[in-house]
Amino acid sequence: MKILVCMKQVPQKDAPLKLNEAGTWIREDVSYEVNEPDAFALEEALRQKEKHSGEVVVVTAGPARASQVLREALAKGADRAIHLEDDGFVALDAYNTARAIAAAVKDDKFDLIFTGLQSDDYGYAQTGVILAQILGLPHATIIMQIEKTDAGIRVKRELEAGFFQYVDMPLPAVLTIQSGINKLRYATLIGIKQAKTKPMRKVTMAEVQSAMGSNLQKIEKLYVPQKSKNTEFLEGPPAEVAKKLVDKLKNDIRVI
């Protein structure tokens, strides 16, 4: 199985974020990490390769800093990487991101393409499905299990409220992967060493530009949400806070 995993670098979960001066994006001087569902997508690709042999290729679209995500993926066992490198990739809508990735991998023939189900920054939950449509491939979303069958694959889709569904589908196909589908591995020392010699292809914006169009959606303004609730902050040493909380539980919330 030849598998492509689309990965994204996003601000770290606990990183304090600040708005830029124009109020259109965050200030970029924060710590970054791999988008969590993408890490599960990579792990799943590595497991499928271990079962069925083949190749795992990782791709990302982002500034120079995003290559860290690819290096970590190579250290965990991916075979090669593709980096669409340009600061401009950050500001693309999901349609253009998918078109750029499709253009960058057009000479490869993959059996499976994985993305995480959504990113922690934009949270579109769209790029994988759009990529499937552009490439003319069937897709399934929010996947919790993948089994190879004679005719293709059988996947387990997560539905809402604790429901699931198995779906049989042919290959090649695009799947968006849910967090928790597997247990993540750590990179080994030898893996980290080997990663340095694995191929990483750089793709410039100019190389994929002709496949892209203008963004059809635009962030006019990014801002801190207005509070809809009047939140009361309880302060003091722990013992005092505990007393204050019990007072609220008793007299205001009335559950004691």
Place this chain on the structure above:
Amino acid sequence: MDKILVIVEQREGKLNRVSWETIAAGQAIASSTGWALEAAVVGSGVAAIAAEISAKKLGKVYDVESAKLEPYTPDAFAHGLKQFLEKHPAKLVLLPHTYQVRDFVPKLATALETTAISDVIGYRYESGKLLFTRQMFQGKFVADVSFSGSGPCFVTFQNGSFRADKVEAGAAAAPIETVNVDIPDGIVRNKPQEVFKEAKQAVDLTQAEIIVSVGRGIKEQKNIDLAKQLADALGGELAASRPICDNGWLPMDRQIGSSGQTVAPKLYLALGISGAIQHIVGMKGSRSIIAINKDSEAPIFEIADYAVVGNLFDIVPPLIEEVKKAKG
């Protein structure tokens, strides 16, 4: 006149109630913009749902039909709706942000060479320009988003962003038009099996009056017991955010959020939960929310009634003692 189309969701011939919220959103936008509002239901033999929604204040209701639309597949829905929208163009197409909508709308929008603004929580209509508000960076920020292009703009609304009970009834039933779409053999590539539940739900958290819920801030599996002691002291149920259940620290049937249960207890006490959107949608209807988190910028504080910025391991032990004392 520009037109807004609401596509309601049905599963196995039953209207998904969240669709009322989308109709409420459509009515609000129609009233702001002066645009016409219509609705559509998509499926096989779903005329009863078309009749059900035609009682609301809508210009028209379409019953989009094909035998290939049941069971749901993204291929059939995208193909059938593309055909429908090419014949019945709309400026805006509104849908609830459900797992099913997430599965086919990006495909449909791409097939029509247009865009979808997903997981929207509100809108603004300012000097003739329509902006949609959506959360970004896991709810830490919100963005006002504009759209361009010639095709319909798809907008999917987060659960609970509009109130279902605000839907206006119509003076008379809206006319219903049945539109049969043609989905040739070979279009549908996926073969979906029956929908099922993993295990019989052991706990029904929707009935609990008090819920103590834990998130990543609990750090280790052995610390879950601390939250359990607090839940026991309060006489409540223990629940968790998704990562805790993914790790197997608590069973999946204790998960709150879009992929778990949606609850609205008297008290929701969130311990070390940052408040990712997927979690918030499952508990924001709670009567009172107490949040304890060490990160003062955690989005959970946006919806909390009472907030404690601090280490839960310092605060929970004395809290358990105080609760026990108060209860006698």
